[in-house]
Amino acid sequence: MTKVIRNGTIVTADRTYKADVLVKDGKIVAIGNDIHGDHEYDATGCYVMPGGIDPHTHLEMPFMGTYSADDFESGTRAALSGGTTMVVDFCLPSPGQSLLEAIQMWDNKSGRACCDYSFHMAITWWGEQVFNEMPEVVKRGIPTFKHFMAYKGALMVDDDEMFSSFQRCAELGALPLVHAENGDVVAQLSQKLLAEGNNGPEGHAYSRPPEVEGEATNRAIMIADMAGVPLYVVHTSCEQSHEAIRRARQKGMRVFGEPLIQHLVLDETEYFNKDWDHSARRVMSPPFRNKQHQDSLWAGLSAGSLQVVATDHCAFTSEQKRFGVGDFTKIPNGTGGLEDRLPVLWTFGVNTGRLTPNEFVAVTSTNIAKILNMYPKKGAILEGADADIIVWDPEKTKTISAKAQQSVIDYNVFEGIEVKGLPRYVFTRGEVAVNDGKVEARPGHGEFVAREPHMAV
Amino acid sequence: MTKVIRNGTIVTADRTYKADVLVKDGKIVAIGNDIHGDHEYDATGCYVMPGGIDPHTHLEMPFMGTYSADDFESGTRAALSGGTTMVVDFCLPSPGQSLLEAIQMWDNKSGRACCDYSFHMAITWWGEQVFNEMPEVVKRGIPTFKHFMAYKGALMVDDDEMFSSFQRCAELGALPLVHAENGDVVAQLSQKLLAEGNNGPEGHAYSRPPEVEGEATNRAIMIADMAGVPLYVVHTSCEQSHEAIRRARQKGMRVFGEPLIQHLVLDETEYFNKDWDHSARRVMSPPFRNKQHQDSLWAGLSAGSLQVVATDHCAFTSEQKRFGVGDFTKIPNGTGGLEDRLPVLWTFGVNTGRLTPNEFVAVTSTNIAKILNMYPKKGAILEGADADIIVWDPEKTKTISAKAQQSVIDYNVFEGIEVKGLPRYVFTRGEVAVNDGKVEARPGHGEFVAREPHMAV
Amino acid sequence: MTKVIRNGTIVTADRTYKADVLVKDGKIVAIGNDIHGDHEYDATGCYVMPGGIDPHTHLEMPFMGTYSADDFESGTRAALSGGTTMVVDFCLPSPGQSLLEAIQMWDNKSGRACCDYSFHMAITWWGEQVFNEMPEVVKRGIPTFKHFMAYKGALMVDDDEMFSSFQRCAELGALPLVHAENGDVVAQLSQKLLAEGNNGPEGHAYSRPPEVEGEATNRAIMIADMAGVPLYVVHTSCEQSHEAIRRARQKGMRVFGEPLIQHLVLDETEYFNKDWDHSARRVMSPPFRNKQHQDSLWAGLSAGSLQVVATDHCAFTSEQKRFGVGDFTKIPNGTGGLEDRLPVLWTFGVNTGRLTPNEFVAVTSTNIAKILNMYPKKGAILEGADADIIVWDPEKTKTISAKAQQSVIDYNVFEGIEVKGLPRYVFTRGEVAVNDGKVEARPGHGEFVAREPHMAV
Amino acid sequence: MTKVIRNGTIVTADRTYKADVLVKDGKIVAIGNDIHGDHEYDATGCYVMPGGIDPHTHLEMPFMGTYSADDFESGTRAALSGGTTMVVDFCLPSPGQSLLEAIQMWDNKSGRACCDYSFHMAITWWGEQVFNEMPEVVKRGIPTFKHFMAYKGALMVDDDEMFSSFQRCAELGALPLVHAENGDVVAQLSQKLLAEGNNGPEGHAYSRPPEVEGEATNRAIMIADMAGVPLYVVHTSCEQSHEAIRRARQKGMRVFGEPLIQHLVLDETEYFNKDWDHSARRVMSPPFRNKQHQDSLWAGLSAGSLQVVATDHCAFTSEQKRFGVGDFTKIPNGTGGLEDRLPVLWTFGVNTGRLTPNEFVAVTSTNIAKILNMYPKKGAILEGADADIIVWDPEKTKTISAKAQQSVIDYNVFEGIEVKGLPRYVFTRGEVAVNDGKVEARPGHGEFVAREPHMAV
Ligand SMILES: [Zn+2]
Ligand SMILES: [Zn+2]
Ligand SMILES: [Zn+2]
Ligand SMILES: [Zn+2]
Ligand SMILES: [Zn+2]
Ligand SMILES: [Zn+2]
Ligand SMILES: [Zn+2]
Ligand SMILES: [Zn+2]
Structure with a gap:
């Protein structure tokens, strides 16, 4: 089963360009134009980011x-x-x-x-x-x-x-x-x-x-x-x-x-x-x-x-x-x-x-x-990287409120702040965790990421 | 006709990893493992860099x-x-x-x-x-x-x-x-x-x-x-x-x-x-x-x-x-x-x-x-980028000398300095310009690169 | 004719001490304890400063x-x-x-x-x-x-x-x-x-x-x-x-x-x-x-x-x-x-x-x-210096107001600011210009001060 | 018994001027022109400094x-x-x-x-x-x-x-x-x-x-x-x-x-x-x-x-x-x-x-x-200050050598350095301790200087 993020603008630390992203088995397997797959997610007007x-x-x-x-x-x-x-x-x-x-x-x-x-x-x-x-x-x-x-x-x-x-x-x-x-x-x-x-x-x-x-x-x-x-x-x-x-x-x-x-x-x-x-x-x-x-x-x-x-x-x-x-x-x-x-x-x-x-x-x-020495497994939109991806809608707004939050506490220090720019979709190793703004996170999906010593700098 | 740079370690501004690079029509068309092509260039022990x-x-x-x-x-x-x-x-x-x-x-x-x-x-x-x-x-x-x-x-x-x-x-x-x-x-x-x-x-x-x-x-x-x-x-x-x-x-x-x-x-x-x-x-x-x-x-x-x-x-x-x-x-x-x-x-x-x-x-x-707003056409080892590539041998040494230089002048301000780290191959839009250390540059090959205004920063 | 500033605390750039100041012919001629003269000015509770x-x-x-x-x-x-x-x-x-x-x-x-x-x-x-x-x-x-x-x-x-x-x-x-x-x-x-x-x-x-x-x-x-x-x-x-x-x-x-x-x-x-x-x-x-x-x-x-x-x-x-x-x-x-x-x-x-x-x-x-190379003729409470002296009452207050000012203009940028610390007496080359707060400046009294080149630093 | 340092140029932290210095009972008692006393020390060509x-x-x-x-x-x-x-x-x-x-x-x-x-x-x-x-x-x-x-x-x-x-x-x-x-x-x-x-x-x-x-x-x-x-x-x-x-x-x-x-x-x-x-x-x-x-x-x-x-x-x-x-x-x-x-x-x-x-x-x-809050008892050429005074000859030279030093140790870290500028006379509370370059220090002459708290800054 494949997923494709289509029609978005990819934004990485390095560059900004238009391309579709193909996801399979939790990984990014292709980045290119006009890609299709089993499930397609529309990123029109959005930024596709790590x-x-x-x-x-x-x-x-x-x-x-x-x-x-x-x-x-x-x-x-x-x-x-x-x-x-x-x-x-x-x-x-x-x-x-x-x-x-x-x-x-x-x-x-x-x-x-x-x-x-x-x-x-x-x-x-x-x-x-x-x-x-x-x-x-x-x-x-x-x-x-x-x-x-x-x-x-x-x-x-x-x-x-x-x-x-x-x-x-x-x-x-x-x-x-x-x-x-x-x-x-x-x-x-x-x-x-x-x-x-x-x-x-x-x-x-x-x-x-x-x-x-x-x-x-x-x-x-x-x-x-x-x-x-x-x-x-x-x-x-x-x-x-x-x-x-x-x-x-x-x-x-x-x-x-x-x-x-x-x-x-x-x-x-x-x-x-x-x-x-x-x-x-x-x-x-x-x-x-x-x-x-x-x-x-x-x-x-x-x-x-x-x-x-x-x-x-x-x-x-x-x-x-x-x-x-x-x-x-x-x-x-x-x-x-x-x-x-x-x-x-x-x-x-x-x-x-x-x-x-x-x-x-x-x-x-x-x-x-x-x-922290886990690039480009994490932090990248590159073929081979984990499909941890956000489709970011720069026009979407909300007012931050404890009432609507996921955290279990009863307040939010940012209460009342209006933000502009929010995720439309969020993928965690290929799984949809936010679907058109709706949270569908699955407990137990997360895995421990082992990291190597001797980072580049 | 394709060229492949094999067995090297790719070094970009971002990361370091082992992969082969496939070049066609002056562009990088694939990066991956065990790639073959018409002409193969051995990068064993070398860094493959923009x-x-x-x-x-x-x-x-x-x-x-x-x-x-x-x-x-x-x-x-x-x-x-x-x-x-x-x-x-x-x-x-x-x-x-x-x-x-x-x-x-x-x-x-x-x-x-x-x-x-x-x-x-x-x-x-x-x-x-x-x-x-x-x-x-x-x-x-x-x-x-x-x-x-x-x-x-x-x-x-x-x-x-x-x-x-x-x-x-x-x-x-x-x-x-x-x-x-x-x-x-x-x-x-x-x-x-x-x-x-x-x-x-x-x-x-x-x-x-x-x-x-x-x-x-x-x-x-x-x-x-x-x-x-x-x-x-x-x-x-x-x-x-x-x-x-x-x-x-x-x-x-x-x-x-x-x-x-x-x-x-x-x-x-x-x-x-x-x-x-x-x-x-x-x-x-x-x-x-x-x-x-x-x-x-x-x-x-x-x-x-x-x-x-x-x-x-x-x-x-x-x-x-x-x-x-x-x-x-x-x-x-x-x-x-x-x-x-x-x-x-x-x-x-x-x-x-x-x-x-x-x-x-x-x-x-x-x-x-x-x-200068020409990334990633230039400055990148990425699919789609111009195949401007150096295969860098970190063990190769020479003593800088005006006698051996390409420049037409009669001296070199770095005369006598011993360098360690030199190109084995250099590709300019896919053409070999340095071949195992030998210069094979072709006059007239170079093209003007037009750049856009409104750079990212 | 001599003037004496009595019972004050002398404050210079260097130090703070109790002493009287004797003025004659526009100059400070003595600094010491219990000095008397023709006219005595009471500096009790005041600072005597250049x-x-x-x-x-x-x-x-x-x-x-x-x-x-x-x-x-x-x-x-x-x-x-x-x-x-x-x-x-x-x-x-x-x-x-x-x-x-x-x-x-x-x-x-x-x-x-x-x-x-x-x-x-x-x-x-x-x-x-x-x-x-x-x-x-x-x-x-x-x-x-x-x-x-x-x-x-x-x-x-x-x-x-x-x-x-x-x-x-x-x-x-x-x-x-x-x-x-x-x-x-x-x-x-x-x-x-x-x-x-x-x-x-x-x-x-x-x-x-x-x-x-x-x-x-x-x-x-x-x-x-x-x-x-x-x-x-x-x-x-x-x-x-x-x-x-x-x-x-x-x-x-x-x-x-x-x-x-x-x-x-x-x-x-x-x-x-x-x-x-x-x-x-x-x-x-x-x-x-x-x-x-x-x-x-x-x-x-x-x-x-x-x-x-x-x-x-x-x-x-x-x-x-x-x-x-x-x-x-x-x-x-x-x-x-x-x-x-x-x-x-x-x-x-x-x-x-x-x-x-x-x-x-x-x-x-x-x-x-x-x-500006005119020390200690000016800027000093020292014998031999010009008797340009202020007797400063640190307890005296006023609210700054254009109405009460000497300047001929019709406003004051500090209007309404309450200051604490004002002159009780001011001497210009020995002449009283402010007498217990009252201005008695004399037009024409002022002289040009010629200065030497080659200042110390 | 009075001492006078004559014909020198007084140099303090503040200023430089020609004057003689009269010393009595360990204190500076007068500074002025053409002062005479029981013993006179010639400071011609010298700086008179604290x-x-x-x-x-x-x-x-x-x-x-x-x-x-x-x-x-x-x-x-x-x-x-x-x-x-x-x-x-x-x-x-x-x-x-x-x-x-x-x-x-x-x-x-x-x-x-x-x-x-x-x-x-x-x-x-x-x-x-x-x-x-x-x-x-x-x-x-x-x-x-x-x-x-x-x-x-x-x-x-x-x-x-x-x-x-x-x-x-x-x-x-x-x-x-x-x-x-x-x-x-x-x-x-x-x-x-x-x-x-x-x-x-x-x-x-x-x-x-x-x-x-x-x-x-x-x-x-x-x-x-x-x-x-x-x-x-x-x-x-x-x-x-x-x-x-x-x-x-x-x-x-x-x-x-x-x-x-x-x-x-x-x-x-x-x-x-x-x-x-x-x-x-x-x-x-x-x-x-x-x-x-x-x-x-x-x-x-x-x-x-x-x-x-x-x-x-x-x-x-x-x-x-x-x-x-x-x-x-x-x-x-x-x-x-x-x-x-x-x-x-x-x-x-x-x-x-x-x-x-x-x-x-x-x-x-x-x-x-x-x-250290002992000014102007110390550190000053002022009437009333302790007569700790050096008459400094800016033309006098010597080569620093452990052999000629007062310290009891057998070496000097400045050995061999030629200095220009040395004391002709040194007074400690009015007593001559260096007399035309000859050391005449008297053991037991020194006294403890008590200092006050609450320094100016
Ligand atoms: Zn913490
Ligand atoms: Zn912490
Ligand atoms: Zn230039
Ligand atoms: Zn230039
Ligand atoms: Zn101005
Ligand atoms: Zn100006
Ligand atoms: Zn120490
Ligand atoms: Zn120490």
Whole structure:
């Protein structure tokens, strides 16, 4: 059985051209003119693009005895509904836990995923066992290791551990990732704010200023440089962090920066909202910044000093958020976004002229596939590539609303934003997941994508 | 009749993979495994890459009653011998001359070109006629306009003219280019040096310091910004100019920088050579810089703040150079390089780890094709693309020597440099131009490549 | 007859200490404890500081057949009333006019000055006569030469002329000044705006974006560097210009930047006011910028990358401004400020913690005296210095209002701003000009201050 | 009894003028023309300047069971011989030791000092006792606290401790200082080098690259910013650190940088010397850098982004250095310089035109006195100031040689350098310490200088 996407304009990171796409057995098998097949999908007036890849999600993440609300099923359904056909989630070992055991746990959770997925492994503690298990983790298709410079007393690693781990990554051809905020300073600022009676959600933002993120980014870059390894900085939210990244790149270092769609369009005034719920729902780390930082991030995407756009999707319900009433440090950190990343980026990026459609594909899909070393299996409209494809209707509009969303939570940080540019069809390895706007994702369809070490750069 | 390049590893700007390439009627018609055809070329152990494109040459350029020594025949033969399968030359109207008449003249010269070529149009004067002819120039496939900010009293245009022309480019979807040096300052510094008795070739370098180039780059960028048009800065030779470019890019402007292979590997000490001929042969504008500038340019290529590598090939014989004995301002400006760009960049860029092979392809071919709006006809290994292909043997070595070169001049600025990485085969629209290292270029094979305006960025 | 300022705290650029000051014959003759004299002025609770120096004013400046409204009498009275005890005005030769003749004209105007003054000479045209007269200008005590890079067709000089003049300055030990805006671009943007029907005062701001100023600053710096001469950039209004200055300083160049008090506290929203008069009264070049530029300027003052604060006082009445109704290019450029510079800077600089009181003295007086080479005759509280002294009451407040001002014009751009920090007494060469807040300036008291070339840096 | 320095040219940070100086009871009591007194010192042809202040020395510092070789007697004699009339040394408590007890120990050592001195207190550990003793330390005249970010397992404090201490400084109006190198990274790099058999002195330099210093500087600045306190970065040796400092200053932060005379004129090639002793004698932290870093530091001094020049004088004999044969981490860190700072800085700074004589005074004396809050008692030629004065003969030359030096060690890192500009006379609180070039320093003459908190900036 074959499927054909007909009459569309193919848009890749590289180029824009008219052609039909033939899909068979989950793969793209031909690209050309006037192709026909068993099922035909009309892409007239649409762009045919590689499905989005979200390099940064936390589905069913354990937290304080509960879990982030979207699991692999609802999370990937949300993803597909917005044109994202793959997510990369974080495998988080408990302190002292075997990395391989953690992989097993994450494997168990992901059985009902509707789209493909991969994992990053977090280095949440350091020791001989971790050092020894890292090669096996890489062998199992996970050549990317995350390091938290914040969350003191929990996930945080210190410089000594981070340098050791980065050197191990260098030996293995693996890529280190960092959550860059100075955990010591965040912890003290938080305590100080609480002690002064500032316990509301806005206190969360005050406790993590841009300087605190910029410093950690700068430090991680130096350590990567000393270890002789590239570096990927997750959720780059501010000029300070971006400045450190581009300064490093101008010395020839290979450093990647990942703005989130939230930081590109939402700003700190959200925390000034008097409604505790409104503000708490926006609590994430790093917090939203002011508009000058947004300008910096957009320019970075067009200049190439920042490479990808993610969501850090980590959804908690209002009820879960309320765990932090009276103490902002207890508000679960995280927001949604999986469903909205592509339409929102298209609306504020492409429709405004900041990004070309090709750049849109690059930052939502192709660059990610390249950096995470799974191109052109993913991130490409090429013969032989997985048929993860979106048929994008640039004229289609909607107003974002929690009521209509796939995510299981009860709100949406983009509520009320009108987007223009939405998927007409979404294919995940050849299966239709969005059919003329209707979500038909199938739980269990998603498969784990093993990745190789020794990426090109 | 079909040709197949077998058993090689295809390297594009995007990816690296093993496949054979089938060529027919000058086009790539298939890429896949185990392809056979009428003629088979063995690429075992080699990289199969898009042919190089040189975006900046001056073949048979009129100068002081004579012409630059390499014409379209010898120049394109030199190009092909080194893996470059296309050149973009500059059409230079005389003061007051019709742009269309100038195109006619350049068409006449290019009849014996061995590889494909295109033109940039130079705006050497300004007036209603120029303004009116620009649309027709674009219609004839030349949507790129060069502006000289130096060569006072000859090619130079002032800010007012440049701003007018840039605005016209914006209307036409054309891309302005600039030779960025402050012509007023160069002229006075030159006169001062001569007046003080510094008339040797080193005076040329003293008369054009990096600050003079950086200033003009910065000025052209501002004018482009005011006109709402992207900008392409030719022969970016120094940190000052690079700094201006990346500062602009960090504001979201679309500015491109073009280092020359000469500036990447040769430095100002060449001018300290006591041999007049040695020094005069290296006289070009901008002159060679010191090693710190080289670091800046290399980092720019890997960071993406600089995009392409060219030659500004404008060869003059030693005899022609000697026209400037006793007065460096009379030394014809220009050096060769068409033959050496790829091997030298591979040797100093890829073999040292500064650039990946994919980045090598990007900066020598694909980025150029995209910026000049002829991708993927040129700059790609894709079905449907022109079969401009190099089979690159990374183990092949030679020592560069004027004796063995294709260029008609009697010296080579890279003389004595040992390169590792050379073409085994070169195809120009399917024809073999280099056959196992032997040059078989055919005069008259080359065709004009018409380009569209409204490039993607 | 002696005067003593008693019980105050002396604040200089260097230090803060309690002492009395004895004045005789227009000079400070002693500083110490418990000094008595014929007339005693109580400075209890006050700071005793060097009188302000305004390095940039245009009094009775010829314009379109009329003159700027404040002449040397009203202008210097306004100055004294706000604590400024010296102004440096611009001597502007007409095209072709002898520089010496222009000095004569300015000498004639300044006879009724209430405080001391000096002149900068403007290079409004270039030729052998100018070149030849420059040494005599220096000899007459005017070692600073102003160059306009804007006002095309009127005051503007081109790069060639500017480079020639800068080299002449280098020979004479004189300091070049620049008004830095790209005049070609301003002229075209203005014409374009008018052609599109944007003829209101806001068009003035649109025609002179920050990039246009930054570019010219960068260009002037390069030319100064090539000429081997320091540079003083008047009315540095934006980050772009400031960036160019500090980049140059970080290469070891001696470049000075002069923010105006207007640009430090007023922003572009003034031009969005629907009242034509309101907006037109704020028309000056460069125009007011947005708040990010203000942050940059303030930081520059505390970091030392910007050195002085001026006013560019060039006052026109509303009636004069209305000459530009229907064509913003005809609105006389300029605002007042002489009276308000010190109180406004103290209020927004010292009271907010951005500047120390010592830095306040440095940027309003001492740095200016040093750069313009008249320290410590001016700008100092030292024995032997001119007794230009302010007794500053940090608790005194007022609301700025045109009704109460000394300037002859009918409005004030700072109208309604409440300042805290005002002079109790002001002395000009020992004479009381402000007596417990009451202005007692005496026309004709002011004298020309001749300055030497070869300043320290 | 009075002394008069006659016929000289007074050079202060502010100005240059001819005057005589009258000294009585250790103070400057008059400055004027034609002054006479009991003893007259001829300063004809000389500059009369404030004595140098070295803000960074380690005299008789405990180390591995021994002590740095120059004690307060020989160290201050060396200082005086080169025109330095005051040193600020570091009081280093042992882990767990009371700060007040440490002061007592340092008081005991300093009894035979030949010139005045003050102390910085080092925070070598953190706890309630330290927190509680800090106010008393300030009360005893020590409002400056040093923090080591390197020397892991010994002096190093972590971010948490540093942030706590900085906040305590903010409360007390004290100024934190940092030795900025990432101690974790240095420790691992050192172990790695040793493990690879790189145990020679050059290994010391390899273990502490500029990036490691730049990172720590950037981190300390962020922490100071969060604590709301200014910051003083000792021994700023490289562009990376300087860049962090000036970036902070451009945000309005008050950060000071202190290049050492060694880093300004000596470079890393010293470590390539095959003679173990030669190289080991230059082992200090940070190590010498390459020439590009020197350019950065010189420009910083003239631009004002770096403020002072010190020595970090910490002299060890060759025998002591040899303790580290076979293991560079055991080589005592430190070099001399107290005697040479002024002549070397004058030679390479003033004689080359990089610094004016006024700037020379600023960076060697006046700025230090201001930042450390003892101006104008120290660092000034003003009535009432301490008579710490040098009569500087700009024509006097010598070749630096260990043989002729005051320091007790057996070598000099500036050996063989010819300096031009040396003291003719040096006065320490009115006493002659150098008499026409002959050293007459008197042990025990020096007194402790208590300093106040709440410096101006
Ligand atoms: Zn995170
Ligand atoms: Zn995350
Ligand atoms: Zn050129
Ligand atoms: Zn050219
Ligand atoms: Zn002006
Ligand atoms: Zn003006
Ligand atoms: Zn240290
Ligand atoms: Zn030290």
